Amino acid sequence: MEFAITELLDYESSVAWIIEHFHPAGLKCPLCGKPQEQAREFRRTKRSQLRVYRCRGCHMTYNLYSGNVFQQTHLTPMQVVLLMRGICKGESSKVLAKELELNYGTVLTLRHEIQLNAEHAQPSAPLSDTHTETDEMFQNAGEKRRGTL
Numbered sequence: 010m011e012f013a014i015t016e017l018l019d020y021e022s023s024v025a026w027i028i029e030h031f032h033p034a035g036l037k038c039p040l041c042g043k044p045q046e047q048a049r050e051f052r053r054t055k056r057s058q059l060r061v062y063r064c065r066g067c068h069m070t071y072n073l074y075s076g077n078v079f080q081q082t083h084l085t086p087m088q089v090v091l092l093m094r095g096i097c098k099g100e101s102s103k104v105l106a107k108e109l110e111l112n113y114g115t116v117l118t119l120r121h122e123i124q125l126n127a128e129h130a131q132p133s134a135p136l137s138d139t140h141t142e143t144d145e146m147f148q149n150a151g152e153k154r155r156g157t158l
């Protein structure tokens with residue numbers, strides 16, 4: 010029996026999880042820093058079903074993934090949550106790709122970037138599954154590194 014695992018999570022709770030972990034201060038305009046409450050939602054992306062906001066301050070458009078490693082991907086919020094969970098649990102990229110119905114190369118690339126970010130945050134400490142360190146890893150994973158934007 011195969012579970013369509015991404016269907017076990019709902020969209021809104023996945024979005025809330027991503028905001029909590031990748032944008033702990035709340036979703037903001039990446040250009041001028043105005044909070045998302047001061048933006049209007051004007052469309053949804055096709056594949057990821059992300060709300061695209063237009064900032065009322067500077068008219069920049071952005072979404073949940075702007076400025077993080079998922080920016081150029083078409084992952085749904087549910088896939089992002091389950092991918093992060095799988096990486097933290099040490100699941101193989103092959104298993105994750107199959108479970109989440111993602112391209113194997115996409116999983117490898119994202120895992121690599123996320124782990125680089127985590128190492129960047131803690132140069133001497135190995136990845137650990139303790140709560141605090143996992144949170145730090147998430148926050149760092151959220152930050153797309155300078156020069157790669």
Ligand SMILES: [Zn+2]
Nearest residue numbers: 038041064067
């Ligand atoms: Zn703005």
